[in-house]
Every structure is written in C-alpha cells, then in structure tokens.
Amino acid sequence: MGKTGASLSDFAALISPAAAELMEPMARRAHALTQQRFGKVIRLFAPLYLSNECINNCKYCGFSRDNPILRVTLSVDEVLREAAALNGQGFRNILLVAGEHPKFVSGTYLKDCVAALHSEWPSISLEVGPMETEDYRPIVQAGAEGLVVYQETYERKIYDDMHTAGPKKNFDWRVETAERAYVAGFRRLGIGALYGLADWRYEALCVAAHADYLLRKCWKAYVTISLPRLRPCAGEFQPLTHMTDRDLAQLVCAFRLMFPDVGLVLSTREQAKLRDGLIPLGITLMSAGSHTEPGGYTGAGKENTHYTERGRIVELGASEWAPANGHVTNATGQFDIADERSPQEVAEIIRKLGYEPVWKDWDAALTT
Numbered sequence: 048m049g050k051t052g053a054s055l056s057d058f059a060a061l062i063s064p065a066a067a068e069l070m071e072p073m074a075r076r077a078h079a080l081t082q083q084r085f086g087k088v089i090r091l092f093a094p095l096y097l098s099n100e101c102i103n104n105c106k107y108c109g110f111s112r113d114n115p116i117l118r119v120t121l122s123v124d125e126v127l128r129e130a131a132a133l134n135g136q137g138f139r140n141i142l143l144v145a146g147e148h149p150k151f152v153s154g155t156y157l158k159d160c161v162a163a164l165h166s167e168w169p170s171i172s173l174e175v176g177p178m179e180t181e182d183y184r185p186i187v188q189a190g191a192e193g194l195v196v197y198q199e200t201y202e203r204k205i206y207d208d209m210h211t212a213g214p215k216k217n218f219d220w221r222v223e224t225a226e227r228a229y230v231a232g233f234r235r236l237g238i239g240a241l242y243g244l245a246d247w248r249y250e251a252l253c254v255a256a257h258a259d260y261l262l263r264k265c266w267k268a269y270v271t272i273s274l275p276r277l278r279p280c281a282g283e284f285q286p287l288t289h290m291t292d293r294d295l296a297q298l299v300c301a302f303r304l305m306f307p308d309v310g311l312v313l314s315t316r317e318q319a320k321l322r323d324g325l326i327p328l329g330i331t332l333m334s335a336g337s338h339t340e341p342g343g344y345t346g347a348g349k350e351n352t353h354y355t356e357r358g359r360i361v362e363l364g365a366s367e368w369a370p371a372n373g374h375v376t377n378a379t380g381q382f383d384i385a386d387e388r389s390p391q392e393v394a395e396i397i398r399k400l401g402y403e404p405v406w407k408d409w410d411a412a413l414t415t
C-alpha cells in the first residue's frame with residue numbers, strides 16, 4: 048500500500064487556498080485514482096454504540112463525564128439484539144463504539160462482545176478508549192480486525208484545553224494508540240482529526256503526516272482516514288474554527304491524491320446532499336442509518352438507563368435536569384446526525400451514482 052511519491056509539502060500545496068481555485072482538475076484526478084485503486088464500490092458500515100459511560104471530559108462531546116445525560120452500557124445479549132437489527136438491514140461491517148470507562152467498558156467486556164458477534168460479522172472494528180497492547184490481544188483473538196482512534200486535534204495547546212479531565216488528557220498516549228493496536232494484531236487502523244477545533248489545514252497536514260508514518264511503520268495494515276466535522280451535541284459546544292463544505296471537498300481530493308490506497312471514511316455527520324457529492328471525489332467507506340446512542344436500533348437497554356450529573360448517578364426526578372421517575376427512554380446520543388436516510392436509501396443513491404454498495408468487504412476465511 049502506498050502513496051504517490053508526493054511529499055507533505057505537496058500535500059500542503061493541495062490543501063492551500065491557492066489550490067482551491069484548481070478544484071476541478073484536482074477532483075478529476077482524485078476521481079480517476081479512486082476508480083483505478085478501488086473500482087466503483089462504496090463500502091457500507093454501521094456504528095453500534097455499546098456504552099455512553101465515560102470518565103473523560105471532552106468539551107466537544109455529548110458523552111463527557113460532566114454532562115447530565117442518560118447513560119447505559121448494553122449487556123452482551125443486548126449488543127447481539129442491536130447487531131441482529133443491523134444484520135437484517137444488510138450490514139456485515141460493524142464498528143463498536145463506546146466511551147472510555149474501565150469499570151463498564153473493560154477489556155473483558157469488549158472481548159466478550161466481539162466473541163459473541165464474530166460468527167455473524169466478518170468485519171468488526173472498535174472505536175473505544177485507548178488500551179495497552181497486551182489488553183488489545185484478546186480482543187483481536189476474539190475476532191476484531193480494526194481499531195479506530197481519532198486524535199481529535201493535533202494542536203497540543205487546544206488538545207489540552209479541550210480535555211479537562213480524565214486519561215484522555217495524555218496526548219502522546221493517544222497518538223501512539225494505532226501503533227500499539229498494530230503490534231497487538233489489528234489489521235485496519237483508522238485515524239482522523241475532528242474538524243472544528245484547530246485550523247483545518249493544520250489538522251489535515253498532521254493527519255497526513257500521521258498516515259504517512261503509519262503506512263511505513265505499520266506496513267501490513269490497511270489505513271483509513273475519517274473526516275468528521277463537529278456536530279451539535281449535549282453540552283452545546285460551539286466549534287472554534289470553521290471548515291466549509293468546499294474545504295471538505297478539497298481535503299477529500301487532497302488525501303486521495305496523496306494516498307491513493309488509503310480508505311477515506313465519511314459518516315452521517317454530514318448532510319445527505321454533501322455526502323452524495325463527495326462520493327465521486329474519493330470516499331470509499333460510508334456509514335448509513337446511524338444511531339449514536341446505545342440501544343438506538345432496537346431500544347435495547349432502555350430499562351437500565353441511569354442519569355448522571357457531574358459523573359455521579361442521581362435518582363430520576365431528583366433535580367431539574369433528571370427526567371421524572373418512570374420515564375423509560377433510550378440513552379442520550381453522542382451527537383446529532385445530519386443524514387437521516389435509511390441504509391437502503393443510501394445504497395440506492397450509491398447505485399444511482401454508478402457505484403456498487405458493498406456490505407461485506409473482508410472475510411477472515413479469505414486469508415487462510
């Protein structure tokens with residue numbers, strides 16, 4: 048897997064304001080490269096939120112410890128219920144997502160979830176709190192093949208400001224996560240920045256440098272880059288910087304031109320129309336029909352939600368924030384999604400654009 052031979056300074060030029068004037072030729076080249084390397088396919092995946100418990104305070108995230116929200120951690124049986132609903136929609140590629148909470152979301156719990164899903168799910172990835180290499184190994188052995196960890200921001204000062212409490216404050220521990228995951232045996236490594244914190248061009252350059260490093264250091268891995276922009280969430284954090292739709296399109300082209308074989312991931316954070324427009328520029332993986340709350344697909348776990356204020360469980364009805372007693376509802380989501388189309392509707396649009404939606408993209412059996 049490689050890059051074009053383009054350097055980071057070439058990449059800086061591709062994302063510059065001057066290059067924004069050259070979007071048409073950039074888009075044509077990015078489109079041709081993507082077709083050459085990936086064919087006319089878009090791979091679909093779904094996030095499955097296991098838990099919204101979290102011991103970190105990240106100012107931009109709805110799951111932040113201090114946010115007064117409804118929380119739950121699904122049991123393994125409830126995870127299977129959620130997964131069955133996604134399976135019924137056609138998905139075979141799943142991303143297990145959870146906040147960072149060693150008590151509720153332990154390594155053993157994650158391993159048990161993966162083991163329970165493994166027979167039905169050829170592709171399982173995780174987006175969870177960073178762990179030690181040794182703690183990843185049983186999860187890989189249970190059947191997980193991908194690990195996603197966003198640095199959020201590569202700007203250390205802003206990183207420090209955004210992460211006010213919890214182990215996530217440690218920038219270096221987080222930035223080294225993909226390498227630990229690779230050593231433990233993960234074969235898909237997902238990275239990215241959360242656009243809306245530092246200047247987008249600075250973040251993109253750091254993501255490119257990180258991807259370049261991983262492609263050389265973790266050369267057997269398949270690297271993906273996600274391009275999430277901040278969305279409204281509990282806590283009502285306002286973005287610190289702005290990235291326009293056009294900037295995002297330019298960035299998709301720039302990543303493709305720099306890294307022809309890297310997977311580019313687009314989530315339901317973006318509006319339907321923009322998502323459709325970005326497909327021909329280099330996107331290879333999309334989520335669809337997503338819910339960002341545990342139990343979002345079936346209502347699983349809603350009898351067990353509890354309310355927390357500043358990290359402490361409070362009785363329902365005990366404060367102006369806490370819902371009244373007897374109020375049974377889903378846990379709170381991480382952020383609001385923007386593309387609310389069903390997976391089938393998204394698949395249909397992908398076909399209309401001349402691409403094949405692919406639900407299953409990897410099978411352990413093929414490598415043995």
Ligand code: SF4
Pocket residue numbers: 101102103104105108109110111112145146147215
């Ligand atoms: S971004 Fe992750 S670590 Fe931070 S509060 Fe949200 S779930 Fe927790």
